[in-house]
Amino acid sequence: MPQNRREFLENSLSVGAALACAGGLNAVQAQETAPKKSGDKINVCVVGVNGRGGEHIRGFSNNPDSIVYAIVDVDQRVGESKAALIEKEYKHRPKVYTDLREAYADKNVDVVSVATPNHWHALAAIWAIQAGKDVYVEKPVSHNVVEGRRLVEAARKYNKIVQCGTQSRSNPGLKEAIKYIHDGQLGEVKLARGLCYKPRNSIGPRSNYEPPSTVNLDLWTGPAPLAPLTRKNFHYDWHWQWPYGNGDLGNQGIHQMDIARWALNENSIGDSAMSYGGRYGYEDAGDTANTQVCLHSFGDKRLIFEVRGLKTDAYMGAKVGVIVYGSEGYMVIPSYSSATVFSKDGKEIKQFKGGSDQNHYNNFIEAFKARDMSKLNAEILEGHLSSALCHVGNISYRLGSLESLSALETQLAKDPEGLETTKRFAEHLKANGVDLTGNKIQVGPLLKILPNETFTGPRSEEANAMLSREYRAPYLLPTTEQL
Numbered sequence: 001m002p003q004n005r006r007e008f009l010e011n012s013l014s015v016g017a018a019l020a021c022a023g024g025l026n027a028v029q030a031q032e033t034a035p036k037k038s039g040d041k042i043n044v045c046v047v048g049v050n051g052r053g054g055e056h057i058r059g060f061s062n063n064p065d066s067i068v069y070a071i072v073d074v075d076q077r078v079g080e081s082k083a084a085l086i087e088k089e090y091k092h093r094p095k096v097y098t099d100l101r102e103a104y105a106d107k108n109v110d111v112v113s114v115a116t117p118n119h120w121h122a123l124a125a126i127w128a129i130q131a132g133k134d135v136y137v138e139k140p141v142s143h144n145v146v147e148g149r150r151l152v153e154a155a156r157k158y159n160k161i162v163q164c165g166t167q168s169r170s171n172p173g174l175k176e177a178i179k180y181i182h183d184g185q186l187g188e189v190k191l192a193r194g195l196c197y198k199p200r201n202s203i204g205p206r207s208n209y210e211p212p213s214t215v216n217l218d219l220w221t222g223p224a225p226l227a228p229l230t231r232k233n234f235h236y237d238w239h240w241q242w243p244y245g246n247g248d249l250g251n252q253g254i255h256q257m258d259i260a261r262w263a264l265n266e267n268s269i270g271d272s273a274m275s276y277g278g279r280y281g282y283e284d285a286g287d288t289a290n291t292q293v294c295l296h297s298f299g300d301k302r303l304i305f306e307v308r309g310l311k312t313d314a315y316m317g318a319k320v321g322v323i324v325y326g327s328e329g330y331m332v333i334p335s336y337s338s339a340t341v342f343s344k345d346g347k348e349i350k351q352f353k354g355g356s357d358q359n360h361y362n363n364f365i366e367a368f369k370a371r372d373m374s375k376l377n378a379e380i381l382e383g384h385l386s387s388a389l390c391h392v393g394n395i396s397y398r399l400g401s402l403e404s405l406s407a408l409e410t411q412l413a414k415d416p417e418g419l420e421t422t423k424r425f426a427e428h429l430k431a432n433g434v435d436l437t438g439n440k441i442q443v444g445p446l447l448k449i450l451p452n453e454t455f456t457g458p459r460s461e462e463a464n465a466m467l468s469r470e471y472r473a474p475y476l477l478p479t480t481e482q483l
Helices: 002-011 017-024 053-061 076-090 100-104 118-130 145-158 172-182 217-221 253-264 358-370 380-398 405-411 416-431 460-465
Strands: 042-047 066-072 095-097 111-114 134-137 162-164 189-197 272-278 291-298 301-308 320-326 329-333 338-343 348-353 401-403 441-443 447-449
Touching: 042 053, 042 100, 042 358, 053 066, 053 076, 053 111, 053 358, 066 076, 066 100, 076 095, 095 100, 100 111, 100 118, 111 118, 118 134, 118 145, 134 358, 134 380, 145 380, 162 358, 162 380, 172 253, 172 329, 172 338, 172 348, 189 253, 253 301, 253 320, 253 329, 253 380, 272 380, 291 380, 291 416, 301 416, 380 447, 405 416, 405 441, 447 460
Parallel strands: 042 066, 042 111, 066 095, 111 134, 134 162, 189 301
Antiparallel strands: 189 320, 272 291, 272 441, 272 447, 291 301, 320 329, 329 338, 338 348, 401 441
């Protein structure tokens, strides 16, 4: 059975995994944080402060009930620099750590806020939960499907407040727009289209580079293979390499994937997924697609996702957004906090506006204080499902083979929406000087998905092997029994 195969893969990732978890990670044992007194600030530890972590620092510093008590960064220069900025702006200096396990051992830390590279998200969050902390974790909440489900299991076992950083879910404009859809005012909704039209430049040639001297490379690499650095820009361009990132589908696109699934009112990762695309316009150190289409199905509902990393125009008024199609009209969601409803003939009917990122941090703190996960707008299960949709799309893409445009169009001949999307995909590449003559499109298989989040049918054995990864000791993902 597929479930048994997955369990076998997970449990045989490394000989002695249980020993490593028990012995190598003794700084991360289940414990209770120091009790809070009335009026005490909630002590937040932000892990990873070079990029998105800066927003986490502002979000928790600007909430009157919380304070950034500590920060963790594997780049010593970044950590000290950020601590100095916090001291200047907020008049206190946080503790600075290089190793998150040392920070987790501090019983004064109440909350861990994870803003590391993607390959660390789930493990950093799970270890924090095991150390007795509540967690705010950036999107995608995982680097693969199994990690996300394991994170949900950890949150449930330890009864922790765990929020995903999909901030749209806390914005009044979006909440009202989605309620409008769920109340049936757009009619019957069977299709949502996510767009990540976000131009990305080449990240430079693949070569051997030296990491910054201030970086602890072992800690940065964590559960991924310890390998030579092949990209020029160490700190951001990991997004486009599979061992660490998930491409723009799992970087920017996860936000729009989440909104699209929310609009469809679906609470699973669907029953099938298929993806195609490529890395076009340049040859560089990147592995991930910069132009990609994913076709997801949920019974008779569909979610179509488009990634464009080359120059492009907006589609139906959106570049990074979502379009929801109903029997009575359609809705364009071009941002994290606004939406416009149109009639079937394109007449504007209604607008929704309002919100900021601060709402999401405030929502988390409110749930923390109430000890009530039901108050969370983006509880970890929601984050897992939307992240997993990105992962299954990437699995199909990575299992693909190079095919011609005509072969792809023939395959989608009985799928009007899929075929229309493919034609626009080809027109977009042509406008950017990409010649699709010959076999230039990496076309993945249609993967059938079971309710237990594994694959069945053709190519399922290969696909199931990609639901998880090999972990490098001692940075091992706990099994369900080891949580």
